[in-house]
Amino acid sequence: MDQIFQASRQWERIQNRFITEDAAVDLTNLKSDPRNYKLSLWDPTTNGVRYLKTLTYHLGMLLSPEERERIRRTPNREIGDPITVRCEGESLCLDYLQATFEVGFIERGMDLSGARILEIGAGYGRTCHMIMSNHDISGYRIVDLKNTLELSKAYLRRALDEAQFKLIEFIPVDSLDRDALKSERFDLCINIHSMTEMSPDTVRAYLELIDETCSAFYVKNPVGKYIDQSLDGYLQGQEAVQMALENGPLRQLVDIHDSQAVQAAVPAFIDGYRPGDAWECVGDSRALPWSYLWQALYRKPPTASTR
Template sequence: MPHTYQASRQWERISRDWVTAEAAVDLTDFKSERPNHKISLWDPGSNGVRYLKTMVHNMATGLSPADWDRLRRTRNRDVGNPHAVRWDGEDICLDYLQATLELGFIEERVELRGAAVLEIGAGYGRTCHTLLSNHDIATYCIVDLPTTMELSKRYLRTVLDDERFARIDFVTVDEVDDALASRRFDLSINIDSLAEMFPETAGNYLALIDRCCAAFYTKNPVGKYLDRTLDGRPEGEDELLPAAMETGLLRQVLDVHDSRAVRDAVPGFLDAYRPGDGWSSAADAWAAPWSFYWQALYRKGGTAGNAGTGGKSAGAAL
């Protein structure tokens, strides 16, 4: 006679292999271990893409009509087969979701029409792609390592039309002093790379920005973390940890998921990324979705390139 309330075959296996009688003996870490991953929480170690897409989906619900307009104007975002979700008929991935939020922060404070832009460390080019797709940028100069530049050059050649691609100058790190000696830029951008350079190298780039730029947008972490559950290497230190800890302008370790700890680190962030004495922070804010990333827009001498609309600090955003 069949059992009225019989466990499924799936749950028979879970009860046999994971949620066992032994699992109830010690509750010390059970919420972050396999029993709970079968009861109430998808295992983040093996469900990373599921969590990534969930985060993108949830962030997409909060985008404004202006954000969606920026995204729709940025065509060919699907090149490279990103992990994307579909919201209201539009595909969106985390890279371009961040890019449209970054551009929204910048364009409220800097006049981009006819601007000359310098980006230090462009990755594969998502920021350049988004800015050139949304504004009549006069010139866009990318400074990067040679191998990374080969990727961004190929990507931007693929996603942009001929006219927009022709506005981009590619300058390797070995060519910076000669190529930029006499050039001036309305805006410089650095997203998540000054924090991965030796402090002296980052300082040299800030000095470059001080010499040749009128405004500077940066988005970088406010500090370092040593939480082994976050980096996928729970077995202990390896060769990457010492290398990571010796880079960046801010090397203090903090609890990156403690909002007060992050806020307390913001003044140090704003001071560290100020290009020079003649610069002031026009606005700053938490940079979603990462808990310990901050963004700031600095102006030299009280102006932001062509014009700029101003903007008060958003330092209490987190």
């Protein structure tokens, strides 16, 4: 099968309308304008800043000491003017609250010291920023679409120190050489809410690449698709909804406001994101604060390892 590493129609539209070639020129208001709304999972222009801050405050007050310290060790979080609250003296935004939950989940399943990491679709780079601020890793590669890659490069150049930034290699999707990467070995691959927005063939190609080159895989994506016009009134139009429904490995409709329906979809999620038959899911759980996002960590047994 030909390997297809390319943007879906959904993301071609997003790149043309929101994350344009000029997106990385000025980071002012990055985290509170449409660039980040398309990279993240929330848009307070439709739901209200009041509700976003309420959610952020609630999560911030529930942080464990370890989760709070992970955030405190991550400097320069104010870049891009995030929408914040203050909990126990710490300025918090929803993005880095999610990042501390994500990194904490990974840490419970593996040791990140000295790890070589591959991230497929890094957004503006929040997870990379937190990992590199809390762990001494040996290298970090980010694969992404051209415009989004320029955005993460601009953000991480400001957020990290020079030595940390030099550990990152930014790889545009259109220059991704599968054969060249076959010789690479990564301790961990990360995908957070982007495989659900790729064509099914592209997802399969990435999972095969992960199977060939990685020892562990962390994924955080929806358990399925949903149709609920009450959430935003289909603000971007019916075409955008249709584009979203045709992408990802899991395209069955799920009632995301029904905990039992979400739970029933979990086995398909675990199977759908498994990189290969030999891979074992060593942990999974709901990904706070979202009702319909799930996270899982897979490991490749030593006998089947690429090492």
